[in-house]
Amino acid sequence: MKQIREVNATEAAQLFIAKYFPHCEGALLAGSVVRGEATATSDLDIVVFEKNQMTSYRESLHEFGWPIEVFVHNLTSYKQYFEQDCQRARPSMPRMVSEGIVLKESVIIDAIKEEATQLLEKGPEEWSEQTIKIKRYFISDVLDDLIGCSKRAEEIFIANALAELVSEFVLRTNCQWIGHSKWLVRSLMQYDETFAHQFTKAFDIFYKTGDKEHIVKLANKVLEPYGGKYFEGFSLGK
Structure with missing residues (x-):
C-alpha cells in the first residue's frame, strides 16, 4: 500500500x-x-x-x-x-x-x-604500491574466472564481483571516494562521466546478451597503466 x-x-x-x-x-x-x-x-x-x-x-x-x-x-x-x-x-x-x-x-x-x-x-588515503598489486591480482583472478566460465548463473555473479573490483580500482588509484550499490555508478560519474558510461555499457551488454568482450576489454584497459593482469610472482603473507 x-x-x-x-x-x-x-x-x-x-x-x-x-x-x-x-x-x-x-x-x-x-x-x-x-x-x-x-x-x-x-x-x-x-x-x-x-x-x-x-x-x-x-x-x-x-x-x-x-x-x-x-x-x-x-x-x-x-x-x-x-x-x-x-x-x-x-x-x-x-x-x-x-x-x-x-x-x-x-x-x-x-x-x-x-x-x-x-x-x-x-579524499581518501592514497593506495600503496603493494595494495595496487594486490588489487590487480584479484581483478585478474576474477576476470579469468569470467572468461573461462560457461555457466550463465555463475557468470552473472562473477560479473557482479568484477564490477565492484574494477570500479574500486579506478577510483582508488585516482584518490577518489568509492561507492556501493547505486553509489558505485554515482561515484564513477562524479569522477569521469565518459568512463562511467563505458563501464555501464559494458556490463549492460553482458547482462542483456551474455557477451563478455566489452567487460574483458574494459578491465584490461584499466589494468594496463599498472602493468596489466597480474598472476606470476604474486605472494601474500609469505
Missing part, C-alpha cells in the same frame, strides 16, 4: 525534530531529497546531534507520511563514523553532514559541516 505523504520532505523533517528532538543541539536533513534525486520510495535521512546522548544510534520509522532514518550522535561520536568512513573510502556520514540542509541552527552545526566538507575535499 502506498504511503500517503502528509507534508513535503523539509516540513516532515522539521516536524520530526520538533516532536522527538526539540532540545537537540542541531539537526540536518540529508540524502536523495536534498540532492533532488528522490524517488517514490525514498526516505528522509536525518542527522541529529544531542549533547547528552551517551551512545550514537540509528533508527528507522514512519512519521508524517514518510519513511525516516534518523542518525543520532553526541558532539564527539560522529568523529568515529567520519574516521571509519574515510578508512573504507565510502564517506556516507561526511557526505550526509556536508550536503545536509540545516533543520535546527547552532554554532556546532556550522563547525561539523565544515569538518565534513574538508574531509570530502581531501
Whole structure:
C-alpha cells in the first residue's frame, strides 16, 4: 500500500525534530531529497546531534507520511563514523553532514559541516604500491574466472564481483571516494562521466546478451597503466 505523504520532505523533517528532538543541539536533513534525486520510495535521512546522548544510534520509522532514518550522535561520536568512513573510502556520514540542509541552527552545526566538507575535499588515503598489486591480482583472478566460465548463473555473479573490483580500482588509484550499490555508478560519474558510461555499457551488454568482450576489454584497459593482469610472482603473507 502506498504511503500517503502528509507534508513535503523539509516540513516532515522539521516536524520530526520538533516532536522527538526539540532540545537537540542541531539537526540536518540529508540524502536523495536534498540532492533532488528522490524517488517514490525514498526516505528522509536525518542527522541529529544531542549533547547528552551517551551512545550514537540509528533508527528507522514512519512519521508524517514518510519513511525516516534518523542518525543520532553526541558532539564527539560522529568523529568515529567520519574516521571509519574515510578508512573504507565510502564517506556516507561526511557526505550526509556536508550536503545536509540545516533543520535546527547552532554554532556546532556550522563547525561539523565544515569538518565534513574538508574531509570530502581531501579524499581518501592514497593506495600503496603493494595494495595496487594486490588489487590487480584479484581483478585478474576474477576476470579469468569470467572468461573461462560457461555457466550463465555463475557468470552473472562473477560479473557482479568484477564490477565492484574494477570500479574500486579506478577510483582508488585516482584518490577518489568509492561507492556501493547505486553509489558505485554515482561515484564513477562524479569522477569521469565518459568512463562511467563505458563501464555501464559494458556490463549492460553482458547482462542483456551474455557477451563478455566489452567487460574483458574494459578491465584490461584499466589494468594496463599498472602493468596489466597480474598472476606470476604474486605472494601474500609469505
